[in-house]
Amino acid sequence: MEKEKEEILEGIYKAAQANGDNIISILQELQHQFGYVQKDSVEWFARKSNIPEAKFYGVLTFYSQFHMSPRGKNIVTVCSGTVCHVKGSARIISKLREDLKLKGNEVTTKDGLFTLENVNCVGACSIAPVVIVNEKVYGKMSPDKMLKNLKAYKE
Amino acid sequence: MSRKITVNVCMGTGGIAAGGSTVMEAFRQEFAEVGVDNARVVEKCRLHKVGCRGFCARDVLVDIAIDDQSWTYQYVDEKMVKRLVAEHILDNKPVEQWLVGDDYHTFHDNQEKIILGVLGHIDPESIDEYIGIGGYKAAEKVLATMTPQDTIEEIKRSGLRGRGGAGFPTGLKWSFCAANQADRRYIICNADEGDPGAFMDRSVIEGNPHAVIEGMIIGAYAIGADTGYIYIRAEYPLAVQRLKIALAAAKERGFLGKGICGSSFDLDLKIKLGAGAFVCGEETALIASIEGERGMPRAKPPFPANKGLWGKPTIINNVETLANIPPIINRGAEWFTSIGSEKSKGTKVIALTGKIRNTGLIEIPMGMPLKKIIYDIGGGIEGDRLFKAVQTGGPSGGCIPQQHIDLPVDYEGLKSVGSMMGSGGMVVLDETDCMVNIAKFFLTFTQEESCGKCVPCRIGTKRLLEILTRITEGEGKPSDLDLLQELAEDVRDASLCGLGMSAPNPVLSTLKYFRHEYEAHIFQKKCPAKVCSKLLTFYIRPDHCVGCGACKKACAVKAISGELKQVHQVDQALCIKCGSCFDACKFNAVIKE
Ligand SMILES: Cc1cc2nc3c(=O)[nH]c(=O)nc-3n(C[C@H](O)[C@H](O)[C@H](O)COP(=O)(O)O)c2cc1C
Numbered sequence: 001m002e003k004e005k006e007e008i009l010e011g012i013y014k015a016a017q018a019n020g021d022n023i024i025s026i027l028q029e030l031q032h033q034f035g036y037v038q039k040d041s042v043e044w045f046a047r048k049s050n051i052p053e054a055k056f057y058g059v060l061t062f063y064s065q066f067h068m069s070p071r072g073k074n075i076v077t078v079c080s081g082t083v084c085h086v087k088g089s090a091r092i093i094s095k096l097r098e099d100l101k102l103k104g105n106e107v108t109t110k111d112g113l114f115t116l117e118n119v120n121c122v123g124a125c126s127i128a129p130v131v132i133v134n135e136k137v138y139g140k141m142s143p144d145k146m147l148k149n150l151k152a153y154k155e
Numbered sequence: 156m157s158r159k160i161t162v163n164v165c166m167g168t169g170g171i172a173a174g175g176s177t178v179m180e181a182f183r184q185e186f187a188e189v190g191v192d193n194a195r196v197v198e199k200c201r202l203h204k205v206g207c208r209g210f211c212a213r214d215v216l217v218d219i220a221i222d223d224q225s226w227t228y229q230y231v232d233e234k235m236v237k238r239l240v241a242e243h244i245l246d247n248k249p250v251e252q253w254l255v256g257d258d259y260h261t262f263h264d265n266q267e268k269i270i271l272g273v274l275g276h277i278d279p280e281s282i283d284e285y286i287g288i289g290g291y292k293a294a295e296k297v298l299a300t301m302t303p304q305d306t307i308e309e310i311k312r313s314g315l316r317g318r319g320g321a322g323f324p325t326g327l328k329w330s331f332c333a334a335n336q337a338d339r340r341y342i343i344c345n346a347d348e349g350d351p352g353a354f355m356d357r358s359v360i361e362g363n364p365h366a367v368i369e370g371m372i373i374g375a376y377a378i379g380a381d382t383g384y385i386y387i388r389a390e391y392p393l394a395v396q397r398l399k400i401a402l403a404a405a406k407e408r409g410f411l412g413k414g415i416c417g418s419s420f421d422l423d424l425k426i427k428l429g430a431g432a433f434v435c436g437e438e439t440a441l442i443a444s445i446e447g448e449r450g451m452p453r454a455k456p457p458f459p460a461n462k463g464l465w466g467k468p469t470i471i472n473n474v475e476t477l478a479n480i481p482p483i484i485n486r487g488a489e490w491f492t493s494i495g496s497e498k499s500k501g502t503k504v505i506a507l508t509g510k511i512r513n514t515g516l517i518e519i520p521m522g523m524p525l526k527k528i529i530y531d532i533g534g535g536i537e538g539d540r541l542f543k544a545v546q547t548g549g550p551s552g553g554c555i556p557q558q559h560i561d562l563p564v565d566y567e568g569l570k571s572v573g574s575m576m577g578s579g580g581m582v583v584l585d586e587t588d589c590m591v592n593i594a595k596f597f598l599t600f601t602q603e604e605s606c607g608k609c610v611p612c613r614i615g616t617k618r619l620l621e622i623l624t625r626i627t628e629g630e631g632k633p634s635d636l637d638l639l640q641e642l643a644e645d646v647r648d649a650s651l652c653g654l655g656m657s658a659p660n661p662v663l664s665t666l667k668y669f670r671h672e673y674e675a676h677i678f679q680k681k682c683p684a685k686v687c688s689k690l691l692t693f694y695i696r697p698d699h700c701v702g703c704g705a706c707k708k709a710c711a712v713k714a715i716s717g718e719l720k721q722v723h724q725v726d727q728a729l730c731i732k733c734g735s736c737f738d739a740c741k742f743n744a745v746i747k748e
Pocket of ligand 1: 578
């Protein structure tokens with residue numbers, strides 16, 4: 001492991017010790033620092049804190065907030081709540097997948113520009129179907145409108 | 156003479172998505188430009204960030220109040236601002252054509268607003284405005300004049316029941332917690348709001364965070380807690396931010412911290428962000444999550460009121476439950492019991508959504524008939540299509556058909572028809588919605604969110620989903636109906652927590668009321684609502700097709716052929732039934748059957 005990274009981990013560890021942070025908070029901090037939770041960071045933490053790696057992975061894989069691989073520059077989140085569902089979110093997802101050339105279980109494009117994911121509900125049901133790109137909320141979407149909106153992020 | 160002018164711009168998540176911040180900015184610029192703030196017109200303009208006022212379908216909503224009179228405009232965008240300022244504010248002539256219509260008033264007049272009343276009228280980021288409408292009076296009253304025992308009795312007498320789903324009497328729960336011998340107790344506000352289709356709690360926190368904090372102060376005092384947590388979804392960034400601002404302000408004014416309001420009572424409140432797991436809304440899972448573990452529920456008893464966070468007696472209440480506490484203390488238990496039905500007192504905030512004209516956030520007295528909600532408040536079905544069902548209670552609830560349209564909406568009423576109140580989401584479905592598909596949708600959700608601890612839920616929901624999937628794909632077997640019924644009952648009866656116990660509700664209720672739709676899928680291989688794509692055939696009506704080529708261009712698999720200005724055809728062997736041609740056609744020439 002690079003020295004620089006080790007220093008960052010050391011910092012997170014010290015802060016966690018001082019605050020009495022739990023595993024979730026540590027993982028949230030790791031993800032915040034590196035964009036996703038890296039295997040070697042988990043190994044490092046497990047050794048340092050004498051907590052089995054399995055315990056970290058147990059928490060890590062339980063919560064959908066945590067990611068174990070790098071994510072795209074732009075995060076496209078399609079809401080799949082009940083109302084978005086009955087108003088056609090599935091069609092938006094399939095059009096976006098087609099447009100971004102995502103195959104099988106892939107969620108991130110080859111060029112690392114986009115990650116496409118869905119979320120259970122963002123609670124903006126009155127403007128369903130909803131798509132969020134990074135922090136911008138697009139309401140009353142259709143597959144075609146969304147493809148147009150996405151263009152701006154490709155430049 | 157100087158007029159007092161206030162412009163209110165709706166800035167909830169819905170309002171912002173519809174362009175609330177651009178509208179606000181446009182007002183600011185326009186005021187600067189025409190100089191409303193200085194000599195020419197001597198007026199005091201105040202721009203206001205208000206929370207959700209419920210009628211999200213009409214966003215961006217803007218109120219212009221001049222002295223004591225107020226007008227509301229709907230669908231405002233930045234291009235309209237110039238004229239609004241010129242005509243209404245400078246010339247005192249409201250722009251009639253942009254004002255809200257009668258339906259805006261029927262939408263509001265049929266409601267009873269204890270919780271939502273101030274939303275949309277006060278700035279959620281200003282503690283002074285909350286105090287200005289009598290905020291923190293209830294906390295002061297309780298701390299100065301009531302014992303914890305009095306407080307619990309008052310809440311007991313009010314008949315308030317938990318708004319988080321189960322409807323357990325709040326005062327009773329508090330008394331259980333207070334009765335324990337313990338060196339420490341905790342209070343937790345459950346703001347996980349995981350039900351898809353629900354945004355009540357988010358709106359309450361975004362619009363009036365101090366009410367929730369005040370409720371927590373009173374609850375903590377009643378049970379003797381000195382520390383509290385607000386467990387809130389990370390997917391609600393605006394609510395989290397407003398909560399942080401509110402907590403800091405409350406601390407600064409001495410409503411939190413040591414010796415609150417000059418009493419000897421201390422309380423510290425912290426925010427915990429959820430990490431994205433629906434099951435963490437369940438109270439024992441939520442506790443595990445705050446402790447940093449996997450959020451898996453455990454068997455009850457012991458109940459959290461006896462053994463909760465870090466083994467200490469803990470009260471968990473929903474956002475809306477807590478927001479009801481200050482008004483009950485201020486206006487008395489008798490007042491509260493005068494609202495609502497026999498066994499369900501007070502009001503319920505409901506997220507009214509789906510295929511309905513007036514979607515939004517509403518608050519009704521408990522016991523209001525479903526019909527009144529859908530037709531008087533909701534304005535009926537969008538596009539005058541036929542009502543089919545209303546889904547309540549999210550993934551734990553069920554679908555209620557036309558025959559029960561007069562049902563009173565309260566805990567008992569909804570339960571009696573196989574659904575439940577849940578957190579108060581209400582999704583209206585019309586004739587174009589397939590009930591088997593809806594059941595499949597909810598099972599996809601619960602199957603994914605099952606924590607995996609107990610077998611009936613982990614495997615049972617998966618098998619239920621498999622059966623539903625094959626029915627929607629035309630592979631259903633005649634025996635599937637009985638199998639679904641039996642399996643659903645087993646999962647319901649044998650699961651450990653509320654997730655598994657209620658996950659079969661969408662299946663059971665649709666089987667009960669919409670069995671004929673299941674049968675059409677299985678026996679005729681047809682989807683009556685024309686939703687399940689594998690059971691549909693797409694073709695082009697020669698008499699409607701103008702040969703524009705839009706469908707051909709939209710087709711990703713080149714299944715459509717035809718020359719420009721000639722009738723086009725679909726090659727059924729190539730068609731993947733994606734429906735793109737149906738959406739692309741502007742002449743109703745593409746038919747699905
Ligand atoms: C799977 C599951 C999810 C739940 N989600 C929530 C939730 O998002 N918000 C909530 O307040 N209660 C939720 N509950 C109910 C809580 O367990 C608990 O009963 C409630 O927070 C108690 O507060 P109350 O008495 O004020 O209603 C959920 C229960 C289950 C079984």
